[in-house]
Amino acid sequence: MVAGATTSVRRTTLWLLAGVAFALGAFFLGAFIGPVHLGVLAVLQGTVAHLFGFHSHLSATDDAILWEIRLPRVVLGGIVGATLAAAGAAYQGVFRNPLADPYLLGAAAGAGLGATLAVVYGPSGGFADDLVPVAAFTGAAFAVVIAYVLGRSAGAGASAAALVLAGVTVAAFLTAVQTYVQQQNVQTVQEVYSWLLGRLATSGWHQVLIVLPYAVFSWTVILLHRRLLDVLAVGDEEAAALGVRVARVRLIVVAAATVGTAAAVAVSGLIGFVGIIVPHTIRLLAGGSYRLLLPLAILIGGGFLVATDVLARTIISPAELPIGVVTAFFGAPFFALVLRTSRRGI
Amino acid sequence: MSLGGATVVDGVTTAVERGEWVALIGPNGAGKTTLLRAVASLVEYGGRISLLGDDAHGLSRGERAKRVAYVTQNPTMPPEMTVREYVLLGRSPYIGYLATERKTDHDAAHAAVARLELEGLAHRKLSSLSGGERQRAVLARALAQRAPLLLLDEPTTALDVGRQQQVLEIVDGLRATEGLTVLSAMHDLTSAGQYADRLVLLDRGRLVADGSADEVLTRALISRHYRADVRIVGESESGLVVVPVRGGGPG
Numbered sequence: 001m002v003a004g005a006t007t008s009v010r011r012t013t014l015w016l017l018a019g020v021a022f023a024l025g026a027f028f029l030g031a032f033i034g035p036v037h038l039g040v041l042a043v044l045q046g047t048v049a050h051l052f053g054f055h056s057h058l059s060a061t062d063d064a065i066l067w068e069i070r071l072p073r074v075v076l077g078g079i080v081g082a083t084l085a086a087a088g089a090a091y092q093g094v095f096r097n098p099l100a101d102p103y104l105l106g107a108a109a110g111a112g113l114g115a116t117l118a119v120v121y122g123p124s125g126g127f128a129d130d131l132v133p134v135a136a137f138t139g140a141a142f143a144v145v146i147a148y149v150l151g152r153s154a155g156a157g158a159s160a161a162a163l164v165l166a167g168v169t170v171a172a173f174l175t176a177v178q179t180y181v182q183q184q185n186v187q188t189v190q191e192v193y194s195w196l197l198g199r200l201a202t203s204g205w206h207q208v209l210i211v212l213p214y215a216v217f218s219w220t221v222i223l224l225h226r227r228l229l230d231v232l233a234v235g236d237e238e239a240a241a242l243g244v245r246v247a248r249v250r251l252i253v254v255a256a257a258t259v260g261t262a263a264a265v266a267v268s269g270l271i272g273f274v275g276i277i278v279p280h281t282i283r284l285l286a287g288g289s290y291r292l293l294l295p296l297a298i299l300i301g302g303g304f305l306v307a308t309d310v311l312a313r314t315i316i317s318p319a320e321l322p323i324g325v326v327t328a329f330f331g332a333p334f335f336a337l338v339l340r341t342s343r344r345g346i
Numbered sequence: 347m348s349l350g351g352a353t354v355v356d357g358v359t360t361a362v363e364r365g366e367w368v369a370l371i372g373p374n375g376a377g378k379t380t381l382l383r384a385v386a387s388l389v390e391y392g393g394r395i396s397l398l399g400d401d402a403h404g405l406s407r408g409e410r411a412k413r414v415a416y417v418t419q420n421p422t423m424p425p426e427m428t429v430r431e432y433v434l435l436g437r438s439p440y441i442g443y444l445a446t447e448r449k450t451d452h453d454a455a456h457a458a459v460a461r462l463e464l465e466g467l468a469h470r471k472l473s474s475l476s477g478g479e480r481q482r483a484v485l486a487r488a489l490a491q492r493a494p495l496l497l498l499d500e501p502t503t504a505l506d507v508g509r510q511q512q513v514l515e516i517v518d519g520l521r522a523t524e525g526l527t528v529l530s531a532m533h534d535l536t537s538a539g540q541y542a543d544r545l546v547l548l549d550r551g552r553l554v555a556d557g558s559a560d561e562v563l564t565r566a567l568i569s570r571h572y573r574a575d576v577r578i579v580g581e582s583e584s585g586l587v588v589v590p591v592r593g594g595g596p597g
Contacts, residue, residue, distance in 0.1 A: 224444045225444070227441070227445075227446050227447075228443075228444075230427075230431070230435065231435055231438050233422075233424040233427065234421070234422045234423075234424065234435060235422040237383075237388055237418065238416070238418060238421065238422060239438075240388055240407065241386050241388060241411065241414075241415075241416040241418075242411055242435060242436070242438040242439060242491070243407050243408040243410070243411030243412070243438050243439035244407070244438060245407055283426065287426055288424060288426030288427060289426075289427070289431060291446075
């Protein structure tokens with residue numbers, strides 16, 4: 001067993017190093033690839049110069065492209081991808097449902113309704129750009145709270161099945177309201193639609209600074225529950241017999257995952273499939289223990305979304321594809337594969 | 347030490363002594379599983395359950411888990427989890443809310459794996475185990491919990507006669523070497539009579555008989571409460587054998 005534990009530590013370390021390498025590789029690609037060629041060394045030197053306060057050798061224009069356009073977008077993609085993947089893995093853990101994603105309890109529908117209301121009824125002008133993220137965040141959090149309260153009242157101790165059903169109910173209702181509002185205000189459909197499809201457009205570091213505290217909070221709380229998520233894998237009753245307060249763990253993890261998801265949705269719209277593809281790929285490759293799955297989900301989720309964003313802005317360059325379309329384009333076939341594998345007993 | 351003293355299903359009162367193996371028997375729906383779940387504090391109940399002298403209601407969930415290990419009838423076994431990871435889950439009651447396992451926990455899991463002779467399977471995934479191996483892994487997890495009271499709900503369901511015997515012998519051995527007290531729900535009356543010190547017969551939530559195999563496994567009691575026509579064959583060495591009679595049954 002001691003030898004086994006050492007092997008296990010070595011394996012974990014190797015996987016984490018691979019995750020770090022993947023994330024760094026994707027970040028570098030994201031910073032390097034773009035309409036203006038900056039050069040490998042220039043990207044590295046310019047980044048290091050800004051991080052450590054050195055003088056950058058880049059021209060003022062190139063420096064602005066790197067520091068004000070590409071890097072904020074890469075970092076935002078990394079944060080959003082990491083948050084969605086960690087939240088997806090956490091939801092799959094607390095609900096013991098391999099098909100759970102960060103939007104399971106109605107966060108997407110709530111954010112969609114919030115954004116729609118802000119676009120349709122909110123003021124126009126500069127202030128509106130700030131209002132949509134706030135409305136989306138509030139809508140997502142509101143939807144999950146309602147689903148949780150509803151699920152708790154229906155099932156003793158907030159059972160997983162009752163919560164999922166409550167989430168489906170809340171999502172259906174909020175989507176109906178959103179559709180109605182949109183139909184009554186068809187002139188705003190395009191604006192709402194482009195937001196719903198997801199995008200990582202940034203203006204400097206503004207969005208990064210908005211989402212970062214929520215993301216770090218969400219990652220930290222979820223990571224701290226990695227052992228308990230492993231215990232929940234044996235089911236509510238057996239976990240309770242092992243001394244775990246199942247309903248409390250579920251509430252805390254759902255709350256943390258929701259805060260992260262709502263913040264991610266607020267700055268990037270609805271980006272689907274990351275929360276399912278990334279955790280499942282890791283499960284297939286590195287195993288199902290949340291001790292390794294969660295940190296890897298953060299690293300690989302971040303790297304994955306940055307890499308996807310590179311595709312989104314290069315495939316039909318100079319135009320951009322909505323990133324939600326790209327993740328779904330690769331995600332749907334992958335999801336079918338996961339379903340096939342699940343039916344074989346995973 | 348007092349383990350038990352339950353008023354759970356409806357007026358069931360009994361005490362289980364340290365080191366004793368008590369089998370709960372009775373027809374389907376008699377309340378055997380409910381009684382076990384109450385002792386494990388998994389259902390709300392009125393009345394009093396005393397665990398090592400303390401009222402279970404007064405103990406925290408963690409404290410109860412240090413005293414009672416519960417093996418359900420169909421344990422959930424995450425297919426991707428290794429045997430070693432699974433057995434380590436038994437240490438949960440000893441680990442702080444956000445803490446991780448310490449050396450003592452790894453040592454306890456290691457000892458449980460060794461005791462159930464699972465060393466060679468420690469790194470295998472649960473999905474790759476046979477029925478008998480799975481049941482040994484479940485018992486190893488319960489043993490790692492280091493709880494003095496072991497609750498078993500139909501521990502031999504879906505096992506062939508050889509694996510049934512192996513599991514029951516293992517439990518009997520654990521009782522002897524680890525000083526465990528065992529409370530098990532059992533359908534197989536012959537096994538219950540052979541392995542348990544005492545049988546408690548429940549029917550529709552009530553305790554209807556409590557005593558040794560000789561006292562409880564009688565044709566009259568089984569006929570009345572199981573509505574079955576059986577023959578009891580006595581064997582001096584291995585205990586009683588309960589044999590259903592062909593052509594018998596309700597009525």
